[in-house]
Each structure stands twice: as structure tokens, then as C-alpha cells.
Amino acid sequence: MGVDIMLNKMTVRDIDCKGKRVFCRVDFNVPLDKEGRITDDTRIVAALPTIKHIIAQGGRLILASHLGRPKGTPKPEFSLAPAAERLGQLLGQTIGMAPDCVGAEVAKLVADLPEGEVLMLENVRFHKGETDNDAAFSAQLAALADVYVNDAFGTAHRAHASTEGVARILSPAVAGFLIEKELRYLGQAIAEPVRPLVAVLGGAKVSDKLPAIESLLEKVDVLIIGGGMAYTFLKAKGYDLGHSLIEEERLGMAAELMQRAATKGVALLLPEDHVAASEFKADAESRICGNDDFPAGWMGLDIGPKTVARFSEVLSKAGTVVWNGPMGVFEFDAFAKGTFAVAQVLADSKAVSIIGGGDSAAAAKKSGLADRMTHISTGGGASLEFLEGKELPGIVALTDK
Ligand SMILES: Nc1ncnc2c1ncn2[C@@H]1O[C@H](COP(=O)(O)OP(=O)(O)O)[C@@H](O)[C@H]1O
Numbered sequence: 001m002g003v004d005i006m007l008n009k010m011t012v013r014d015i016d017c018k019g020k021r022v023f024c025r026v027d028f029n030v031p032l033d034k035e036g037r038i039t040d041d042t043r044i045v046a047a048l049p050t051i052k053h054i055i056a057q058g059g060r061l062i063l064a065s066h067l068g069r070p071k072g073t074p075k076p077e078f079s080l081a082p083a084a085e086r087l088g089q090l091l092g093q094t095i096g097m098a099p100d101c102v103g104a105e106v107a108k109l110v111a112d113l114p115e116g117e118v119l120m121l122e123n124v125r126f127h128k129g130e131t132d133n134d135a136a137f138s139a140q141l142a143a144l145a146d147v148y149v150n151d152a153f154g155t156a157h158r159a160h161a162s163t164e165g166v167a168r169i170l171s172p173a174v175a176g177f178l179i180e181k182e183l184r185y186l187g188q189a190i191a192e193p194v195r196p197l198v199a200v201l202g203g204a205k206v207s208d209k210l211p212a213i214e215s216l217l218e219k220v221d222v223l224i225i226g227g228g229m230a231y232t233f234l235k236a237k238g239y240d241l242g243h244s245l246i247e248e249e250r251l252g253m254a255a256e257l258m259q260r261a262a263t264k265g266v267a268l269l270l271p272e273d274h275v276a277a278s279e280f281k282a283d284a285e286s287r288i289c290g291n292d293d294f295p296a297g298w299m300g301l302d303i304g305p306k307t308v309a310r311f312s313e314v315l316s317k318a319g320t321v322v323w324n325g326p327m328g329v330f331e332f333d334a335f336a337k338g339t340f341a342v343a344q345v346l347a348d349s350k351a352v353s354i355i356g357g358g359d360s361a362a363a364a365k366k367s368g369l370a371d372r373m374t375h376i377s378t379g380g381g382a383s384l385e386f387l388e389g390k391e392l393p394g395i396v397a398l399t400d401k
């Protein structure tokens, strides 16, 4: 899928929202701390242009999102109430918070929703039908509204009920401004990238993002793997990395990918050293170690100084860098150095820098260098799949012009 697809899709500019019930899927999957406070509101801020546009037109705005992976049952820690509250602060108006996303009580709240007002539905993933893209659940969501707007770029790679199913029922189904902007930036960056093109992968969604590597190897000159993603590769090379994040069932795939990179002549860089910790805690005992002397039972929570130096050297020579997934558990200050070091090299270089992912965006912001990047995408998996050339179901399902 290329950026051209957007030329054929209707956008929020093409519809009149006045008096209409507008179902707008956003990605408010924001990071929260243990007390349930939002630690980074980038994704909420990014949806504001579309939200403000619908409100200004006098639309009756129904916002839907997921948060985390509650696996089909209501869990209070995954409530969207904090996101609704933050949105209210940003807009300077009260946002209604529904107790659920479907059902009679929600239908009543929608029926009573005045023009220019906003109702936030509760987490769509509190229902299994969401991730199953269940037809009956999609129909229940669709029954709430007249038109559909998708501005959830971060979730556009998921064919779920609120991203794909509803778009197949409500007409028109249009794209919001964020989706439009993301595709424009990402499309430009990869159409004819300034080379060398370097991809940096990290983070924790290993099995989700590992398959992307196969097609990335067709496009990039260098692939750097750090963060939680690296340990499955290092284990596949035979190293013992204690209790680090390792996806045992993906070891074969990791080995194959390393083989493929070698055959294609793509340099694949893995960490040479680590900041290992005795446990997964902000103030855990920690130690720098190599791949060969990893302390038994410990876990790697950041890349070490030698790795930072090696990655920095390669990155400083890049023409374009696509970065997805932090280099360590940057939420803990003791394990944030690797991630911040990579952000610093990108900030200091002339390379086109594209950062993707909710946590990666949060890390870039925390580093204080976010405004020195070319583009920070609100989607990690979504931007990767787009860069791979895959179709994003949440966009494909929208109405053609
Ligand atoms: N070595 C590691 N071990 C465990 N978790 C890690 C490690 N490195 C990074 N992470 C975690 O990865 C998470 C982000 O992963 P992911 O969701 O894939 O990124 P993004 O949201 O940017 O797409 C962060 O919460 C971070 O703490």
C-alpha cells in the first residue's frame, strides 16, 4: 500500500457533520503510570484537529478507542476515563464518559448528546467482539451513529470491529486529519529514501513486529535491533541471557532472519553489551555485562555503553532512519540511557528521522528532543506495516471518493 490510497479515500473534509452522530475511532492507547495517570498525551493531542473540526461543524461526536490489551473483559485499570478527562482539559469542555461502548444506556447517552458535544465510549476491547471483528458487535457500534471517521492511525493495521467492521457498515466512512498526515509523511520518507536507510527496532512487542523484519530487509541498508526485541535474536545465536524478554517460539524465525540478512548483504547489528538488572524494578541492582558474561537469572533492561557507541557510529552516517521501539525500559531512569542516546544522535544528525510507536513517541518526548525529529508517528506497528508496503485494513475499509 502506498500513500496513493489516500487520494482515493474520502476524508473528514468531504462530509458535513452538522447535527450528525459521528462515530470517530481514535487511538487513545496512551501510557499510564501505576496510579492511572497519563504519562504521555501525544496521541490525544494528535487527534485534536479532527475532533475540533467535527465539534466546530456541530457534529455530535462519539469517540471510540481501545486502551491496552484487556482481552475482552472490563478491567478498571484499562478505562478510558483518564483519556476523556485529559481531552476535556485540552478542549476546555466537559467530555461525557459512557459506562460501556454498546448497549441501551450508551444509546440513550448518544440520543441525548447535543450538537458540538463529545461522548467518550468506554474501552472497545472490554468486548471480545472488538478484536474478533465480530459482525454483530460491529453492527451494535454502528447503530450508535450516522457517519464514521477513522483517525486511529496507531490501530489502522488491526482489522477490528471499531477500525474495520464499522467502516464496512456506516456510510460514508472517512479518514481524519491525523491518518492523512501520517500517510503523507511516511509515504514521502520511504518513496525515495535518502540512503543509507537504517531501521532501528526495539521495544517489547516482539512477536507482533518480528514478521516486519522480513520485508524491511528488502528495503534497508542496515538493521539495528535493540531493546526487548534483541534478546530473541541473541538467544537464537546461542547466548544465555537469563530472564531477559525472550520469545522462545520465535527463535527459529529470528535465526532465519539473521541468515536472510547475511544472504542479502544487509548489516544486522545486535547489542554487544547490556545494562542487566536483578529484577524488573526502577531501583533494581544493575550491572553492565556482555553477551558472554550475562549474570544468571538477571534481565537486560537497556543496551550497554559499547552498544550505544556502535549504534551511534552507524546512525550518524545514515541518510534516513526509521526507528520503532525503545532501546530499553526508558520508563525507569536507570534504563533510559540507550534510548536517549539514540534520540540524541538522530537530533544531532541531518538524517531524515521517522519515529513510530506510542512508547517510542513518549520516549522521544521524555528525551526532550522530539521537536528535532523529522516526524514522530503515533503508530508503531501501523507505521512499520505501512513502510513494509502492507495494506492497512482500517484505511482500506474507508469509502472511496
Ligand atoms: N529490554 C527490555 N525488556 C523489557 N521491556 C523492554 C525492553 N526494552 C524496551 N522495553 C519496553 O518496550 C516497551 C515499548 O514497546 P513497543 O510497544 O513495542 O513500542 P512502541 O509503543 O513504541 O511501538 C516500553 O514500555 C519499554 O519499557
Ligand SMILES: O=C(OP(=O)(O)O)[C@H](O)COP(=O)(O)O
Binding pocket: 027, 029, 068, 069, 154, 155, 158, 205, 356, 357, 358, 359, 378, 379, 380, 381, 382
Ligand atoms: O500502541 C499501539 O501500537 P504500537 O505499540 O505498535 O504503537 C496501538 O494502540 C495498537 O495497539 P495493539 O498493538 O495492542 O493493537
